[in-house]
């Protein structure tokens with residue numbers, strides 16, 4: 001990637017070096033989730049694959065090193081769908097339950113989604129995604145929560161000149177695939193939105209790696225992963241700067257699905273190894289995590305976030321459960337109140 005979001009938003013830093021929003025309570029929780037589409041556990045945990053090109057080289061050093069804070073690593077999680085494709089995974093992540101959706105052509109979420117519920121509860125939330133179909137996973141009711149996805153320009157209703165500049169840049173630089181914009185613009189939008197709106201919940205979804213993988217271009221796939229790691233560092237630094245003015249943010253990084261092994265690395269749906277995913281949870285400073293997580297799935301994210309905000313976690317036969325170890329580690333006031341509370345049944 002030639003131009004990172006840091007370049008694009010340099011002027012933003014000059015205008016808004018201090019937190020832009022109102023001062024917050026020190027313990028007030030916020031959650032930022034970043035989903036990196038189609039990033040195999042093999043590259044995250046083991047680095048580049050010599051069988052696919054070049055020497056073995058470590059990747060995601062910043063993420064695995066804690067992004068300047070503490071991380072709880074979940075190296076072996078599972079998707080909550082049976083097809084290991086993208087839209088089913090985003091539906092599970094944002095609806096907090098097993099998804100029977102079997103393709104990327106599914107309709108929109110059938111239940112009120114996590115960001116919709118948070119927004120309705122008075123917790124400003126937003127979803128900013130490179131891949132257009134994520135809009136259908138983010139909202140059962142279009143307009144209930146702020147969603148910007150695909151090649152759609154971002155309009156936050158303020159006439160902001162920085163968003164306009166990013167919109168112009170992404171329109172002039174279409175990717176060689178459809179229904180998505182390049183991630184550098186998504187990330188620039190997300191950082192700007194975080195600084196200017198300070199949402200309590202932000203879901204950011206990046207896509208370049210999956211596209212390069214489907215094209216069989218391992219070199220560009222690895223380039224995309226290196227960009228992701230660099231941008232996660234920028235994001236964590238931004239979060240920490242904002243939190244210095246109040247608030248405490250849990251950053252969650254995961255992928256929607258893995259990919260096949262060896263020569264099957266280009267694709268995912270149908271390959272059992274693609275059902276294995278990973279997750280990193282990060283807080284700035286504080287005590288290191290001393291809790292081990294058992295087997296978790298994508299469906300556990302929503303109830304865990306709800307519990308962090310002090311809400312009753314979603315419950316249904318295939319819903320995930322709040323991760324008590326995460327809540328205890330985060331040591332947020334609301335988390336203490338609900339940690340250890342019985343959760344719903346686990347996804348099948």
Ligand SMILES: [Zn+2]
Pocket residue numbers: 037038085086087210256257
């Ligand atoms: Zn995907």
